[in-house]
Amino acid sequence: MQIYKLLFALVGLCILLIVSALAIPEWISPFQTEGIEADLLWNYRLPKTITALIAGASLSVSGFILQQLYRNNLAGPYILGVSSGASLAVAILIIGSHYFPFLNHGIGISFAGFVGASMVLLLVMLVSSRFGTGAIILLFGVIIGQITGALQGLLNYMAVPGDLKNFTLWSMGSFSQVIEFDLLFFGLSALLGMFWAFLIMPQLSTMLLGDEVAYTLGVNTKSISIQLLICTGILSGIATAFCGPIAFIGMAIPNVSRLLIKTVNFRFMLLVNAILGAAMALVSDIISSAEILSFNIPINVCTALIGGPFIIYILLRRKR
Amino acid sequence: MKPVLNIVNLSIGQETPIVEAINAQAFKNDLIVLTGENGSGKSTLLKTIAGIYKVLSGEIFISGESISLLPQKKRAEKLAFASTQRIREDYIRIEDVVRFGQFPYLQLSESENNNNEVEKAITLMGIDKIRNKYLNQVSDGEWQKANIARVLAQKTDLILMDEPTAFLDYPSRMRLYRDLKEICLTQNKTIIVSTHDIDSVKEFASSYWHIDQGKLDILQESPTWRI
Numbered sequence A: 001m002q003i004y005k006l007l008f009a010l011v012g013l014c015i016l017l018i019v020s021a022l023a024i025p026e027w028i029s030p031f032q033t034e035g036i037e038a039d040l041l042w043n044y045r046l047p048k049t050i051t052a053l054i055a056g057a058s059l060s061v062s063g064f065i066l067q068q069l070y071r072n073n074l075a076g077p078y079i080l081g082v083s084s085g086a087s088l089a090v091a092i093l094i095i096g097s098h099y100f101p102f103l104n105h106g107i108g109i110s111f112a113g114f115v116g117a118s119m120v121l122l123l124v125m126l127v128s129s130r131f132g133t134g135a136i137i138l139l140f141g142v143i144i145g146q147i148t149g150a151l152q153g154l155l156n157y158m159a160v161p162g163d164l165k166n167f168t169l170w171s172m173g174s175f176s177q178v179i180e181f182d183l184l185f186f187g188l189s190a191l192l193g194m195f196w197a198f199l200i201m202p203q204l205s206t207m208l209l210g211d212e213v214a215y216t217l218g219v220n221t222k223s224i225s226i227q228l229l230i231c232t233g234i235l236s237g238i239a240t241a242f243c244g245p246i247a248f249i250g251m252a253i254p255n256v257s258r259l260l261i262k263t264v265n266f267r268f269m270l271l272v273n274a275i276l277g278a279a280m281a282l283v284s285d286i287i288s289s290a291e292i293l294s295f296n297i298p299i300n301v302c303t304a305l306i307g308g309p310f311i312i313y314i315l316l317r318r319k320r
Numbered sequence B: 001m002k003p004v005l006n007i008v009n010l011s012i013g014q015e016t017p018i019v020e021a022i023n024a025q026a027f028k029n030d031l032i033v034l035t036g037e038n039g040s041g042k043s044t045l046l047k048t049i050a051g052i053y054k055v056l057s058g059e060i061f062i063s064g065e066s067i068s069l070l071p072q073k074k075r076a077e078k079l080a081f082a083s084t085q086r087i088r089e090d091y092i093r094i095e096d097v098v099r100f101g102q103f104p105y106l107q108l109s110e111s112e113n114n115n116n117e118v119e120k121a122i123t124l125m126g127i128d129k130i131r132n133k134y135l136n137q138v139s140d141g142e143w144q145k146a147n148i149a150r151v152l153a154q155k156t157d158l159i160l161m162d163e164p165t166a167f168l169d170y171p172s173r174m175r176l177y178r179d180l181k182e183i184c185l186t187q188n189k190t191i192i193v194s195t196h197d198i199d200s201v202k203e204f205a206s207s208y209w210h211i212d213q214g215k216l217d218i219l220q221e222s223p224t225w226r227i
Helices: A002-022 A035-069 A082-096 A106-131 A135-158 A161-171 A180-199 A201-209 A211-216 A221-243 A249-260 A266-289 A299-319 B042-049 B094-100 B112-124 B140-153 B170-186
Strands: B005-012 B019-026 B031-036 B057-062 B079-082 B158-161 B190-194 B207-212 B215-219
Touching: A002 A035, A002 A266, A035 A180, A035 A201, A035 A221, A035 A249, A035 A266, A082 A106, A082 A135, A082 A161, A082 A221, A106 A135, A106 A180, A106 A221, A135 A161, A180 A201, A180 A221, A180 A266, A201 A211, A201 A221, A201 A266, A201 B094, A211 A221, A211 B079, A249 A266, A249 A299, A266 A299, B005 B042, B019 B042, B019 B215, B031 B042, B031 B170, B042 B079, B042 B158, B042 B190, B079 B140, B094 B112, B094 B140, B112 B140, B140 B158, B140 B170, B170 B190
Parallel strands: B031 B190, B031 B207, B079 B158, B158 B190
Antiparallel strands: B005 B019, B005 B057, B207 B215
């Protein structure tokens, strides 16, 4: 029962945040149907809010899956280099689309994001199966991030000025670039990734007893791991493709969820993570749009300012 | 009487064999202690029987069925395996551990029957009072009790335990072996336990399997067994 109360409270919080996100920096009456203000509300703020919801949920669910799969509470799509892999693939696609313009649309970009993310996930999987899942995979992820960053720097160097500015803005994270068909596609693919992961959450929870014990409980641990990595590839790859590499949500939210509720019911944990991740993305979006500094603060600045101190708290708490 | 576990001409190891030509049988109400030095192949033998490692050559039969022909899901209803790993997560309760034992039998949601099996195992191991404790708050002895309750909830004839006494002090070890013996006789199980402390298990086992230099020797049934 307590579980449902919590879900209820979280959904309430999310609705409150959605309304705030739509009403910031200034209130626009939803009953206005014409004029610049209505256009701003329906064609800018609404898609941006929905994008934030989907991206936040996707990233935190990816983080939760990675943390449980590798039993490492600091894992996440950003630190493991998954977001960087997706970024690099998208950057290559955008450069390439100068020569093959048909590539440059929502589905092409999301596919690139998915492929880039999956390649890095595959590498992480190989490293972890050989060398364990502790600090090594985090270091590996950081190095992958550096390498892809360098390659992307090279691409930036070659890019024309217009593309360069787009890249740079994109790499700071943004929820406001996804509209119309892209938004629909983004939503559907996130739903697919989450639903798939939701189905195999009970199997993932048996792996808490160790992969060998899970295997003797009838769980095909290899197949489950691979399926979960595909889900993570879809969720974090496509979110990164559309919104840029967004840090901290995927790492921080699973830890917040674990502080909020202690359960081995991973289907429930997945829902809590999705809602809380959406909430964190919305809060970041609200701070970003509030024009505190007379301009929109980039999303990654906001997520880092909210998530960073929290991660430090988790780290220090664990040491004691 | 048909053996619960029948091992025929088995070689084990990962790629290269470390123990060869194993022939052994285990029957209902047998508590077998598997001894041998570290690295001698105790774990490998248990994990090969459990299906985690592949058989190099030879065959393993459980209640007359070859394990290589049994699908993994069916195997989970025939044998239960407990690893040495001590889990300390602060969000897993003792009861959750036991509940995992019913995983092979879960339908879409937990049924009355699933709950009953879990309750039975909890009562049998006397862990009702600590069922809501989180794993970071329980002693190693309590963790092992939860572990045994979990394999009991799995309702299998054969139970394999890899070094359950590894982290236990002497009194807890004695208690664990007494528990295992009682379960073995009252619940009609076949239990194989690996350990490297041979001295403390003298009067608890029905027989000893000892691995030495790539061979498995089977030692006499203990005269005080079943008393």
